Amino acid sequence: MTSSLKHIGVLTSGGDAPGMNAAIRAVVRCALHHGLKVTGIPEGYSGLLGGELKPLNSLSVSNIINLGGTFLKSARCMEFYKPEGRTQAAERLEAEGIDALVVIGGDGSFTGAVALSREHKVSVVGIPGTIDNDIYGTDFTIGFDTAINTVQSAIDKIRDTATSHNRLFFIEVMGRDAGYIALYSGIGAGSEEILIPEQSRGLDYLLQSLERSGRAGKTSSIVVVAEGDKSGGVYELAKAVEETLPGYSSKVTVLGHLQRGGSPTCTDRVLASRLGVAAVDTLRDGTSGVMVGLRNNRISLTGLEKACKERPDIDAELIRVSEIVST
Numbered sequence: 235m236t237s238s239l240k241h242i243g244v245l246t247s248g249g250d251a252p253g254m255n256a257a258i259r260a261v262v263r264c265a266l267h268h269g270l271k272v273t274g275i276p277e278g279y280s281g282l283l284g285g286e287l288k289p290l291n292s293l294s295v296s297n298i299i300n301l302g303g304t305f306l307k308s309a310r311c312m313e314f315y316k317p318e319g320r321t322q323a324a325e326r327l328e329a330e331g332i333d334a335l336v337v338i339g340g341d342g343s344f345t346g347a348v349a350l351s352r353e354h355k356v357s358v359v360g361i362p363g364t365i366d367n368d369i370y371g372t373d374f375t376i377g378f379d380t381a382i383n384t385v386q387s388a389i390d391k392i393r394d395t396a397t398s399h400n401r402l403f404f405i406e407v408m409g410r411d412a413g414y415i416a417l418y419s420g421i422g423a424g425s426e427e428i429l430i431p432e433q434s435r436g437l438d439y440l441l442q443s444l445e446r447s448g449r450a451g452k453t454s455s456i457v458v459v460a461e462g463d464k465s466g467g468v469y470e471l472a473k474a475v476e477e478t479l480p481g482y483s484s485k486v487t488v489l490g491h492l493q494r495g496g497s498p499t500c501t502d503r504v505l506a507s508r509l510g511v512a513a514v515d516t517l518r519d520g521t522s523g524v525m526v527g528l529r530n531n532r533i534s535l536t537g538l539e540k541a542c543k544e545r546p547d548i549d550a551e552l553i554r555v556s557e558i559v560s561t
């Protein structure tokens with residue numbers, strides 16, 4: 235353990251994700267367990283610049299493990315993009331006696347943490363918190379499991395109407411650059427087709443696939459579309475299918491922000507608890523500039539810079555499974 239580590243700051247930054255509270259709780263409880271002081275920084279990097287810092291004790295994080303969102307609040311902070319903003323943040327950390335920072339967020343938040351660490355030698359550890367599951371160096375990010383379960387249960391409900399009325403439903407789910415939410419929830423909810431940005435297969439592919447399932451006797455279909463898929467967008471796809479395949483009556487549902495909220499699943503709470511403890515352990519070991527993640531169900535460290543710059547490949551085995559089971 236580094237004897238200089240006495241006081242940890244923790245913040246949540248970027249898009250909120252269910253399980254962030256469980257991660258804060260684990261950071262606080264693990265730090266206290268080792269006799270370290272912990273301070274909560276409100277509203278992401280904005281809180282470092284001018285927010286009211288909160289000393290955290292064990293009771294401060296009671297009864298939050300079951301809550302979605304983040305009780306520290308999250309924000310996007312434009313000043314932090316500029317070196318002067320980061321200098322101000324580093325000066326505040328020093329003035330408050332905070333030796334190290336735990337940043338819970340996505341790749342944008344990690345990019346800010348890398349800059350702060352490089353320019354001002356601040357010790358930082360990242361915890362991946364985003365529903366998109368698009369961070370290199372971890373099999374799963376905090377919030378992903380909750381999001382896919384939310385989407386799956388929404389699709390199950392929509393399927394009742396699809397089958398009762400012989401309809402084709404296009405369901406847009408989150409994922410501007412990554413198709414993981416679409417792929418997992420689409421497989422889990424038994425969708426007939428899944429369109430993701432990593433493939434962007436286009437309208438012709440979709441039409442052929444729907445024609446095939448029509449010939450096979452299917453009278454209703456669910457097509458899950460990640461928002462970043464470039465096949466044309468849900469409304470345009472629905473219109474094009476109705477024009478080309480007159481047998482289909484198409485409907486569109488955009489799930490939107492309901493995917494970000496809700497009580498975290500047990501899997502997310504356990505993941506967040508493991509990563510929160512691992513973040514404090516990592517700082518106590520004297521290691522900085524890394525993200526804690528889970529690989530093959532074991533804690534794994536990845537350089538923060540690599541975690542920001544690289545993108546996890548979409549899993550080819552999952553795509554194959556989705557193709558086989560949807561026919």
Ligand code: ADP
Nearest residue numbers: 248249310311314315339340341342343345346
């Ligand atoms: P996420 O962490 O979910 O990817 P953002 O991309 O919005 O979310 O990033 C969250 C915050 O991290 C930004 O508002 C900003 O304060 C900080 N940040 C993001 N990118 C950078 C960058 N290139 N340099 C410095 N700070 C950054």
